Amino acid sequence: VAGFAAATAHRGIRLLRVPTTTLSQADSGVxxxxxxxxxxxxxxxxxxxxxxxxxxxxxxxHSQPFSLKRAGLAEVVKVAVVKDAVFFDWLEEHAGALAACRPDILEHAVERSALLHAEHIARGGDAFEMGSSRPLDFGHWAAHYMETMSGYTLGHAEAVSVGMCLDILYSVKKGWLSSRQAERIIAVLKALELPVFHPLLTRRTKDGACEILKGLEAFREHLGGQLTVLMLTGIGKGMDVHEIDAALMEECIREMQAQAASLE
Ligand SMILES: NC(=O)c1ccc[n+]([C@@H]2O[C@H](COP(=O)([O-])OP(=O)(O)OC[C@H]3O[C@@H](n4cnc5c(N)ncnc54)[C@H](O)[C@@H]3O)[C@@H](O)[C@H]2O)c1
Ligand SMILES: [Zn+2]
Known part of the structure; x- marks a missing residue:
């Protein structure tokens, strides 16, 4: 709200941002x-x-409530898996300390994530998003829609964690990502106690359709052109795809649901 006010008052006044959460320092603030x-x-x-x-x-x-402090690491994992395999290895190695939010480890993770986000925006060639490619929005088509479906009771970080798991499984089923690599990413999310499934994924509309899939159309509209979703081809590597196989996506959801049920 402050950013929007500053951007529009007097046709724009200078804004110095001071983000205070893990998520905003590691991602949105930069x-x-x-x-x-x-x-x-x-x-x-x-x-x-x-x-x-x-x-x-x-x-x-360090002053954030513990769960909020840890949840923001979802965006840190995201930027590592789309951009930086070496950073992912580091996150994997330090998952225990990260889960405990050990101060020095948390600070390093946030700093590296902020730099990767800033570097992409500054040097990625499309800071103002005129094109449709959004690698930093990995897992976000489902995440944004789940947040809306939940009436904004579901937090952004948790939604992104679930959204990434869905697109990771889809990438595996398409043969783009190895199951070993998918397991490694999901293991890190679990170690951080981030959710890997949410019942909203299985919600049906009145006519019986899988509601979350409408998120793809909402995302395409938001992009303002061709649907473009990043899928993983490896850790630190992604590929833009322009078509999603809805039946396969539903199969991924059923598999995630079965997996979640077996753990209960
Ligand atoms: N590019 C973007 O624009 C972009 C990218 C990622 C996320 N987002 C958005 O950012 C939002 C999440 O923002 P957020 O993570 O800043 O959460 P938030 O603004 O919802 O803050 C969470 C809560 O923590 C409290 N809090 C914040 N910092 C604290 C601190 N240091 N100590 C104690 N309490 C503190 C706040 O008062 C608030 O109650 C989401 O809506 C998400 O969609 C935007
Ligand atoms: Zn995000």
Missing amino acids: GVKNGINFMGQKNYLGTFAVPWATLNDFLFL
Whole structure:
């Protein structure tokens, strides 16, 4: 809200951002977007506005409620799996310390994630998202839709964790990602006690359709053109796809549901 106000008052006043959560320091705080949920839609109102500066003060990290502090690591895992295999190895190796939010380890994870996000935005060639390719939105088509479906009771980080698991399984079923690599990523999410399934994935509309799949159309509309979703071809490597096999996606959901039920 502050970002939107600063971007529009007097046609834009300079904004210095001081993000205070793991998620915002590691991801949204270093970006160029601001968004407000409106009319039942995620980030419906907002602008692109480059902040004058972003100040990540680590002291804020440690004052967050524990679950919020840890959940934000979902976006850290995300940027590692789409951009940086070496960083993923580091996260895997330090998963225990990260799960406990050991201060030095948390700070390093947040800093590396913020730099990877900032580097992509600054040097990725499409800071203002004129094109449809959004690697930093890995797992987000389902995540954004689940947040809306939940009436925003589901947090962004948790939704992203579940959304990534869905697209990881889809990538495996398509033969793009090895099951070993998928297992490694999911093991890290589980170690961080992030959710790997949510019952909203199985919700049906009145006419019996799988509701979450409508998120693909919502995402395409949001992109303003061709549907473009990043799928994984390895750890640290992704590929844009423009068509999603709905039946296969539903099969992934059924498999995730069965897996979740077997653990209960
Ligand atoms: N590019 C983007 O625009 C982008 C990217 C990722 C996420 N997001 C959005 O960002 C939102 C999540 O933001 P968030 O992680 O800042 O959460 P939040 O703003 O919802 O804050 C969570 C809660 O923690 C409290 N809190 C925050 N910092 C604290 C601290 N240091 N100590 C104690 N309490 C603290 C807040 O008062 C609040 O109650 C989501 O809506 C998500 O969609 C946007
Ligand atoms: Zn996100």
